[in-house]
Amino acid sequence: MIDFSLSEEQISLQKKARNFAINEIIPVSRKYDLSGEFPYDVYNKAFEAGLLNITIPKENGGLGLGILDSCLLVEEIAAADPGITTSLFCNSLGQEPIILGGNEEQKERFLRPFTEELQFASFATSEPGMGSDVAGMSTTARVEGDELVINGRKMWITNGGVSKIISLFCRLEGTKRHKGVTAVVVPTETAGLSIGKPIPKMGHKASNTVMLRMEDVRIPLENVLGEPGQAFPLAMQTFAHTRPTIGAFACGMARGAMEYAIAYAKKRKAFETEIANLQAIQFMIAEMKMHYEAARLLTWKAAWEADKGWDNTVTASCAKAFATDSGMKTASDALQIFGGYGYTTNYLIEKLFRDAKLYQIYEGTSQVQRMIIGRFMLSKYIPVFDKVFS
Numbered sequence: 001m002i003d004f005s006l007s008e009e010q011i012s013l014q015k016k017a018r019n020f021a022i023n024e025i026i027p028v029s030r031k032y033d034l035s036g037e038f039p040y041d042v043y044n045k046a047f048e049a050g051l052l053n054i055t056i057p058k059e060n061g062g063l064g065l066g067i068l069d070s071c072l073l074v075e076e077i078a079a080a081d082p083g084i085t086t087s088l089f090c091n092s093l094g095q096e097p098i099i100l101g102g103n104e105e106q107k108e109r110f111l112r113p114f115t116e117e118l119q120f121a122s123f124a125t126s127e128p129g130m131g132s133d134v135a136g137m138s139t140t141a142r143v144e145g146d147e148l149v150i151n152g153r154k155m156w157i158t159n160g161g162v163s164k165i166i167s168l169f170c171r172l173e174g175t176k177r178h179k180g181v182t183a184v185v186v187p188t189e190t191a192g193l194s195i196g197k198p199i200p201k202m203g204h205k206a207s208n209t210v211m212l213r214m215e216d217v218r219i220p221l222e223n224v225l226g227e228p229g230q231a232f233p234l235a236m237q238t239f240a241h242t243r244p245t246i247g248a249f250a251c252g253m254a255r256g257a258m259e260y261a262i263a264y265a266k267k268r269k270a271f272e273t274e275i276a277n278l279q280a281i282q283f284m285i286a287e288m289k290m291h292y293e294a295a296r297l298l299t300w301k302a303a304w305e306a307d308k309g310w311d312n313t314v315t316a317s318c319a320k321a322f323a324t325d326s327g328m329k330t331a332s333d334a335l336q337i338f339g340g341y342g343y344t345t346n347y348l349i350e351k352l353f354r355d356a357k358l359y360q361i362y363e364g365t366s367q368v369q370r371m372i373i374g375r376f377m378l379s380k381y382i383p384v385f386d387k388v389f390s
């Protein structure tokens with residue numbers, strides 16, 4: 001049976017997030033976009049409202065909510081401000097390797113503090129010389145006694161300048177590609193870890209993005225998630241769980257852009273009528289709605305599969321690529337509806353356009369998602385019409 005209805009708890013979470021977005025984010029969105037400051041006050045309020053860290057298991061003091069719940073929440077926040085959403089959700093990204101790959105002691109030690117006070121977590125695979133090719137990472141680790149000694153650099157780390165811990169992926173010295181990838185929880189106050197200045201960006205300006213440098217950073221082996229050298233699948237499982245949420249980011253941003261464009265089209269006049277009466281504008285808005293609905297269905301399916309404990313890798317890639325590409329088109333068409341005014345900083349639509357682009361890049365570019373889907377289709381996909389076309 002197929003049922004798209006949400007539970008009472010989900011509707012209540014969605015409403016709470018929507019009210020928070022309207023009351024606490026929209027009024028300060030432009031301010032933080034202009035200043036590039038990290039919006040601690042917004043995150044403090046989000047923490048108090050129970051909108052952060054929602055996927056931490058109940059056993060560790062969290063709400064134990066699922067990926068679909070997370071998608072419902074972030075869609076509302078992203079409809080108000082994609083940049084603020086990136087740093088808000090980053091905790092779930094940083095915590096996911098611990099939730100998926102940590103032992104009970106690690107989960108308790110690392111996750112419970114997030115339920116007690118506001119703090120941030122980051123996730124680090126990317127490096128200055130590598131992003132898409134995760135197996136090509138060059139940050140190294142060697143085991144010395146009961147410690148892991150890490151050397152290298154990580155690039156583009158969201159919230160790296162404000163986080164307490166980082167779920168960091170590196171490789172055992174002397175190993176190549178997928179073999180040797182190791183996941184370890186690195187407290188940011190560790191000696192030898194230096195954190196760069198915020199990287200200036202085109203959009204998502206309220207989100208903190210930095211480079212990390214590790215010089216003989218010594219971390220106890222008890223912080224390693226799983227066995228040293230065995231963590232490549234953990235990185236991929238983490239992405240499969242977080243990519244639906246990026247799809248939901250894009251759905252939220254697209255919904256915001258669509259609603260903004262509709263409101264403008266109803267007011268702006270050309271050729272003696274509101275432009276909303278022109279079929280060219282109506283068709284653009286119809287396309288936005290079609291893309292939003294399709295993207296959200298795919299996103300929810302990818303999230304639902306993850307919550308069922310299935311391997312949702314391919315659906316997550318379909319959702320991430322489709323929703324973020326659709327989101328980019330919607331932001332572009334919405335700006336087009338604003339005409340020249342859309343190209344000014346007087347209207348929020350230019351911000352949504354700048355913010356939309358990042359969705360096609362982080363957590364695996366649109367090309368990488370197609371690579372994952374294409375590889376699956378040509379190797380593991382079982383044709384419905386088995387042998388009919390062979």
Ligand SMILES: Cc1cc2nc3c(=O)[nH]c(=O)nc-3n(C[C@H](O)[C@H](O)[C@H](O)COP(=O)(O)OP(=O)(O)OC[C@H]3O[C@@H](n4cnc5c(N)ncnc54)[C@H](O)[C@@H]3O)c2cc1C
Pocket residue numbers: 122123124125126129130131132133155156157158159201204209358361362363364365366367368371
């Ligand atoms: C604001 C921001 C925040 C980020 N936050 C984080 C974070 O918190 N943690 C983290 O680890 N990383 C983070 N990233 C990094 C992000 O995940 C990478 O930028 C992304 O994965 C792409 O890697 P790259 O930039 O090295 O591009 P590259 O891998 O160099 O790719 C360049 C281009 O080549 C294409 N390409 C590469 N390989 C293939 C292929 N096989 N087939 C077809 N096309 C290909 C790509 O799609 C892209 O268009 C962030 C990035 C940004 C900009």
